[in-house]
Amino acid sequence: MKDRLARLGIKDINSGISTVLYHWNGQGELIDSFSPTNDSRIASVNLGSADDFEKILSIAQSAFLEWRTVPAPKRGEIVRQMGDSFRVHKEDLGHLVSYEMGKSLQEGLGEVQEIIDICDFAVGLSRQLYGLTMHSERPQHRMYEQWHPLGIVGIISAFNFPVAVWSWNAMLAWVCGDVCVWKPSEKAPLSAIACQNIIAKVLKDNNVSEGVSSLIVGDRNIGELMSKDARVALVSATGSTRMGKAVAQNVAARLGKSLLELGGNNAIIVTENADLKLAVPAIVFGAVGTAGQRCTSTRRLIVHNSLKDRLVESLVSAYGQMKIGDPLNKENHIGPLIDEAAVEMYLNAITSALNNGGELKYGGNLLTNLGKCYVEPTIIEVKEQIEVVCNETFAPILYVMAYETLEEAITLQNAVPQGLSSAIFTNNMQESEWFLSNAGSDCGIANVNIGTSGAEIGGAFGGEKETGGGRESGSDAWKAYMRRQTNTINYGKSLPLAQGIKFDF
Template identity: 70%
Template sequence: MQDILNKLRIAESNHGISTGLATWAGQGEEIASYSPVDGKLIGKVQSANRQDYDTVVGQAQEAFKTWRLVPAPKRGDIVRQMGEQFRKYKTELGTLVSYEMGKSLQEGLGEVQEIIDICDFAVGLSRQLYGLTMHSERPSHRMYEQWHPIGIVGIISAFNFPVAVWSWNTMLAWVCGDVCVWKPSEKTPLTAIACQHIIQEVLKSNDVPEGVSGLIVGGREVGEWLSHDERIPLVSATGSTRMGKAVGQAVGGRLGRSLLELGGNNAIIVSQHADLPLAIPAIVFGAVGTAGQRCTTTRRLIIHESIYEDVKNQLVKAYGQLRIGNPLDAHNHVGPLIDEAAVQSYQSAVAQVGALGGTFAVEPRVLSGDDFGSGCYVKPCIAEVENHWPVVQHETFAPILYLIKYKTLDEAIALQNGVPQGLSSAIFTLHLREAEQFLSQAGSDCGIANVNIGTSGAEIGGAFGGEKETGGGRESGSDAWKAYMRRQTNTINYGTTLPLAQGIKFEL
């Protein structure tokens, strides 16, 4: 691991404040990053205080004045070069993501691939920031709309995807002409610093103004500063619903914009017409991948009563084959939770299930021993529950899969929709009518609805986000770029008279 840290230019004592080209130690408290894999100290970061924060935002304000005037295709080419840098350092950064966050190495590498993919997407987008033209009701007039950069984009990211979510926002914002100030999770600061180091050469060789890429490592107070700062027109925040409500209230109170990607309580419906050999691996991956710490994790499995026992038995068998341990070992399927607080949340949820009368098809357990020395490893479990129980209605960031029976598809869809969150959903069925009903206006109320694939694994090309308490934001592909720009309608009179709209007459 030390070799990787050296390649990414991360020393044991590092800097948590950056404006893209300049990096310096903050004046706030020291943050230590411990790996949930083995409990060892990876490095320490000097966090930001308010003065540091204002310095970074001030640099961003000045950089925006220059960056917005760079032609969009040129900005796209700079992003293309960044994609090449991330290709170069994919193994090192992916390994660090795995070690600092705890997800499997394949998932860590996949997260860096998401950065590469969004860079590719943003390059093409830089030549497609389209506006519309409209016919005017007034003679010798032309109407059209165009999109302009919005300014500073504040980005608050979570520990579970410590680099990918930053890139979804940043690469699109950059080609749109915005500048970014990033507050990463204080639980995964080193991966954020590594991203800044990786792009330094590109920024320097292209004479990008200092302040285009800002990084501020710190705790909750930094997110509060971003949310209340009138200099920042858009705050994109990923995290819990509780956090998102606070951000949304603060940003909305100053009439700013917020892009919120919050909690998920995702369900898969397994029809009696499902292809079970297709469904079982998707369910298991969705439920235990990243140790249940994805916003798209499969948390509820809604199974037709006629196949309920069969599906349960197949899942129990599959869970018996799971290998839990060091995520850097490619043979292991499941790594640790992020910290001891997450373990306590897991224990609290399983205790509530038991208190409410739920039973476990696969028993929960906190793992101990030499291979689990960090104290953050837990056994993925399966519980038989009722959908309306408070613990089921709540998102627990841990590998707990809830099994629920249904009789009719209408009932299954109502169960799927019957939670406060609305991010991802899926149905496994070979019945065309069931699939179409699930995707119809009377079907899933989530931002993502899949047929014959699981709830996890969204692709860059589609806009990512959800409804209800998930926040309503959209990041990444499709037309998500519009969130990072302001729309302007233009009317041009190329005639010699001044007709008014709606036929209004005004004569002097």
Template identity: 75%
Template structure:
């Protein structure tokens, strides 16, 4: 790991503030980053205060004045170069993400691949920021719309995807002409700093404006300041529903724009006709990948009662084959939870489920011999959707409930407050189409014969209800990072009014 940290420019003591090529130690408390895999100290960060934040935002404002007038395809070229920089550092950054966050090395590398993919997507997008052309009702008039950058975009990201979510927002925001200020999770600060270090060469070699890429590592007060700051044109926040509600209220109070990607309580419906050869790997990865700490983690399994016992039995056999341990060891499938607080939440959820009639059929134990953060992936059968089932628990706990009709299954899926990802496994076209129809899933993501997690960057990512309603990444999510302007041009010799209004004098 020492070589990895050296290659990424990570030291024992690190600056927590950057405006691009300039770095400095924040004047706030020292944040220490410990690996959940073994409890070792990786490094420390001098965190930022409001004064540090203010400097970074001011620089971002200045940079916006220069960046916005650079043609979008030229901005795309800068992002292309950043993608190449991440390709060069994929192995090192993937290892750091795995070590600092606890996800498997394969998932860490996959997260960096998401950065590379979104860079490629953004490069093409830089030539496709389309506006529509409309026919005017007035003679010798033309109407069209165009899209302009917003200004400074604030990005608040979570620990579970410490680098990918930043890239979904930043690369798109950059090609749209915005500058960015990033407030990463205090739980994974070194992964964020590594990203800033990786793009440093591109910033310098192209003489890009200082402030284009701002970084402020700090506590929740920084995020609150960002939400209340009139200089931040858009706040994109990823995290818990509680956090998102606070951000949304603060941004709305100043009539600003926000993009929220919050909690998920995702379900898979397994019908009688489902192919179990597809079901089992889809459910297992969805439920235990990233140790159940994805917003798209499969947390509920809604199974037709005629096959429920068989599915549970097969799942138990599959869980028994999982290897739990050091995520940097490619033989292991499941790493640790992020910290001891997450372990306590895992324990509390299991005990709550048991007190409310849940039956733990697999797992439920801590694994202290590995470190204080390892737990067993757990399967709990429930007769109904008790309160804890309707609550997102960031841990590898899978609740299984039976159903008799597809209408009942869809109702069970939709009756939780969250609405991020969903899936159905079926070989019936009618069941699949019903699930995808207006009478089906109420989630932002609805899949057929694949699991709930592992979305591709080409689609718009996000969900409904308490998930926040925001969309990031692909499709036309770029529109959230720009302002729409409608233009009407009169190239004639008279001034007719719309709606046939006469105003002669």
């Protein structure tokens, strides 16, 4: 691992990190990054201070004035080079993500692949920042709309996807002509620093100001400064609903723009017409992938009464085949939770569910022989959607509920505060169409015969209700990073007014 870190610009895992870029080598408290895989210290990072934040924003402002004048396809060419650089560093960065965050190596590598994919998407987008042309009611007038960059985009990312979600924002923002200031999670700072090092070299090779991409490792105080600063045109924040509400209030108070990707409490409905050969692997991956620490993790299973016992039996059998351990070992499916606080939340949620009538079907134990943060994936059957089921717990806990009618199942699915991802397994066309209709799922993502996890970058990613309403990645999510302008050109020799108004003098 030491050699991989060195190739990513993290040169000393014993005495901390040395760098010439003050962007993330701040003046604040020194914190350690520990791997939850073995509780070992990887490196130390200085948190950024308020003074550091001020310096970064000043540099970002200056960089924006130049970056916005670069033609969008030229900006796309630089993003293309970034994608190529991430291809070169995919193995090293994927290993670091896995080691620092605790997800399986395949998921760590997959996260870096998401960066590469969004780079490819953004390159094409750089030639497709389309506006519309409208017909004017006034003779010899032309109307159209165009899109301009916003300015500084602040990105607050979470530990569970320490690099991919940042890239969804940054790559689009850059081709749109914005500059980015990134505050990663303090729980996974090294993965972010590695990305910054990769980006910095590409910018330097193209004689682009490093202020186009700034990074500051900081605590919630830095996040608060970012959300309150009017120079930050858009704050894109990924994390808990509690955090998102605080960001939204601060940004709204100054009439700024926010893009929020918050909690998820995702359900899979399995009807009596489902193919269980499809459903079982989707449920297992959705529930235990990343040790249940995805915003799109499957947390609730709503299954038709006629299939419940059979499906639970199949899941228990599948869970028993899951290999838990060091995520860098490709044979293992599940790594640790991020830290001991997450373990405590896991235990508290299980206790609450069992105290309120839940029945433990599988798991529920700590795996202290592997380390402090390893837990068993857990299945709990509940008779009704009790309070703990309605809350998001970032852990591999799956709650199973039975239903009789599809209307009842959809009502159960929608009866939580969050609205990110949802899925139904059925071979009945009427059931699938009902689920996708305006009387069906109220989530931003609704799938048929695939699970709740595994979003592709081509589609807009995000959810409704307490998930925040933001959209990132594909489709027309790029519009969040730009401002719309309507233009009218009079190429005639008279000045007719709209709606036939006369104003003679």
